[in-house]
Structure formats: C-alpha cells, structure tokens
Amino acid sequence: MGEKGESSKSAMLKHAEEEELNTKRLKTVEGEESNMVEETENIKLKTSDEIIFEVEPSIVKEMVTIQTFIEDNNNETSIPIPLPNVTSNTLRRILEFKARGFDEEFVKTLGMDEVFELILAANYLNMKTLLDILTKIIADFIKNKSVEFVRKFFNIVNDFTPEEEAKIREENAWAFEGFECDD
C-alpha cells in the first residue's frame, strides 16, 4: 500500500517536471503563423479544422506518413502539410500524450470515442509506437472480461440470433469452457 503512495507522489513530481518541459518543448501556434525561428526548424502541420501546429522534427519523424511525404517533396517544409483526417483536438492530444512520455494513465482519463480518434489518427499518421501503446491499453481493458462486457464497453449491438450465438459457443466450446471472467 505504501508503494502506491510513493508512485503517485513520484508521478505528481514527474507531471510537474513535464509541465515545465511542455511549455518549453510543445510549441503550438493556433490560428496564425509564427515568426519564431528556432535552431531546428519546426514543421507546420495543418489539421482538418484548419489549425496550424508547429511540431518539432523529432516528433514528426515518428509520423511515418508525414515523414515520407516530406522526403518525397525534397524536404520542402515551408508550406503547412495538410492532415485532412486529423482534428486539432486529436493532434493536440497526441502531442500532449507524447510530451508525457506516453503515460497510460493519461489515456484512461479520456473518453472511449476520443481514444478511438487517437487510434485512427495514429494509424493514419503511421505512428507505430503510439499505436502499439493504444492497442495495448484497450486490450488491457477487455482482458479477462465477458462477451457482455466487451459489447457494453464498445457500445456494440449483438446482431446474432440466440440460435446463432449458441451455435458459435458450441463450436468453440473449448474456448468458452471454464472461462471465469472478472466483470
């Protein structure tokens, strides 16, 4: 129990440290182009709702889709790169998540729809590390849970007839047998 206290204290410290780092590293400019000139030139990304973000090249490197686009265009980075499939909210969350060192607890504070948006964006931007972490978090949520729980969790409607569902359970009896879920 003491351990739990320690880890939340160190998490808070870590959080405070990172907030400080955030203000230095995370540069977002909303609604207008910036005149700031940094040593390593930031890359401009324009989200689907027309907001321009300036993102560090090291972060853009993780977005393989964008990185490939830049390299294919002779490293031309003066024009903002459009992200038609990513909203400003989502991009902001991704950058925040990254700045917090991919802290899983952060994801747990978000709603399920927002998490799905993150996955969609991570898939579109081809950010493997982010995708791996997000899919792991979701898998952890549904591990050892019943079919009913999975349906409720994802808001899925059961479109099987009782006979159809019984047939699937019967054919895969070996998987259903003795499965004790903890929900």
Add this chain to the structure above:
Amino acid sequence: MEEEAGIYRLAEDSLRQIFCRLPLREIMICRSVSKFFLQLLSTPSFLQVLSSSHPPLQLLALRNRHHTPSHTSLPLFDPATKSWLHFPLDFLPFHSPLPVASSLGLLYLWAHNNSNSNSKSLICCNPLTRTFRVLPHLGSAWSRHGSVLVDSEDRVMVLTELAALYCHRNTSTWLKFSSNLPSKPRSSLLINDSAFALCDVGSPWRSQWKLFSCTIKSTTTSVVPVWSPLDRHEWGDVFDVLNRPRLVRGGHGNFILMVGGLKSSFALNAPCSTILVLRLDLDNLRWDEAARMPPEMFRAFRESTKFKVFGGAGDMVCFSAKRIGKLALWDRRASEGHEWRWIDNLPENGKGLYRGFVFEGRLNAVP
C-alpha cells in the same frame, strides 16, 4: 437513428492489433460479440498472424479402458489450466472417431464410414477450425493391426510387423512396402521422412533392444524403403541400462527421446532406481541425458511392473501406471524446478492405465 459504435470506425488492422494481444481462448470467445467480430477474427490471414504471435495450445489426448470418450466430442486435457477442454467432432460425417496421432496441429483418427459397417477411414482434421480431409482408402486390416505414425507436412505411415503404408502430402495412393524387421516394432516414430522403431532382438529370457530406422526417399515404388539397424560404437550399452525402453518424439527439431526404468545393475530383473529420459540428437547421433524422475515421484511408480509413456510435440512426456490415480508429466519447457509435476484432475480418479499423445492446438493447421 442509432449511431454506429465507435469501434467499427477503426481500421481492421488496428482492431486485429488489439485482439491479438489477448490470450487465444479470449480471442475465440470474442468471435461471439457480433457478426462483424466473427468475420474479423476468422479470416485465414488473421489466423496466420495469431499462429505466429501465440504459442500453440499444448493439450493431452488421453484414453483408457475405464473411460471411453464420447463419440461426438474429443476431450483434451490442458495441463496449463488443469482442466479438460471439449472439442466437438460433429463436423465429421463419420461414426465412432478414435484419435490415434497428431502432428503440428493436425489430429489423425480412425472412424467408421457409417454405423453399420466395419470399414474404417483414416481422417486428418483440425478440431479447432472444424476442417477435415479423408486419407486414401486402406483395407480394414490396417485399422486393426497398424500403428499410425505422423509427422510434419502430412507424412503418414501405417506400420505393422510385416508391412507398412506411407503417404506424403496429397498423394492419392499409399506406397506399400514390406517391413524387413526382425521382430515386432515398438514405439515407432516418424520424424521427417524417416521412421524409427525399437525391436527386441534378444531371447525369450532376456530382452535385447535395438534401434532400427528406415528412410523413405521417394513415394515411387522403384525405390523400396529398407529398415536397417541404427547403431554407433560409442553408444556402448545405452539400450541395456533401461528397463523396457520406449521411444517418444523429442519436441521440435531432430530429437528422439528414449524413456525407461534405470536399472540398478545389469542382472536380470534388477530393480530400477528411477525413470530416465535419454535424448538422441539425430543430426550428430549422440545420446545425452534429458531428465530423470525425482525420487518422490518415482516412489509412486516403483511398485508398478510397467508404466505407459507417451508424448509428442513440445518436449512433454507423460507417465501413467495403474493404481497411482494421476499422471506424471515432464515438461522440458517449464520454468526451472517445475519440469516435473503431477496431473491429477482425471475422470474417475485416474483409475487404470492411460495412453495417448500430445496434441498442439493450432489455428493455422490445414488438413
């Protein structure tokens, strides 16, 4: 209008990535969530991905005289969860299925063509995916007297003392050849394209075991396979140190395990001090010791004059003797110190002698 669940908007690849992280059984269970999931979690390419990310289920097919398995479902024991899993066999249009062997996720069984006839077919199936294939026709004498040996790439041999049948992949007929063995083959195994067996070449008073092998180079009748003794001078008296040696397939790779009671002396009927598992590396033909049964376990076997041993894939060997009420299991891949354990969740308290084999449940095995 009802809004579609958010999860359906995710790319199928992302969805599969989520479910791939679950244990195999939970993935199967999630097939019943909705029609979309049934489809998503059943595609051949998904099953292929699963098979590389998840180790196969290591299950034991057990049977004994007291416990006749049902004719419609196959009970397999999962030592990991100490529970029985039941695999329905109703997808087979045959009667009275009798499983006899397995290799790489495929189960081989004899079954009656219909309830009235005595004619049997040899069938290859995957009970997880409920698919099957009937092997080329063979006469009923083979089902009565033949041992079915199987290995990877659908190699099948049916062996008797006098003759053998062999087929490989999808050949439509069997290659038949005479066995030139000196006596009845025991513990025969098929590893790749070579068959192995122990024969007793001694006298009625004293057994003398010898290892024989036979390589099937081609399935055409022009090259007749021949059995010959497999021996090396440096092996010394490796076959004499064990009482009633039996062969068991040695996990993945080119190994044979030989199991028997370790005789305390070379005298006739010398008592055994433990049960020994030796391993033969077929690449360099060298023997070494793989394991020996711990004394506390052997105590239960000491009273029995004989025990049954079986195994198969994954370096698992099972030991059964009458009146013990449980099976001893040696699992080479278990964590250190836990290689030997008891299996005691058996029906009717494990009365009698069990025989069987190890079955690996694999979703990507295609009959």
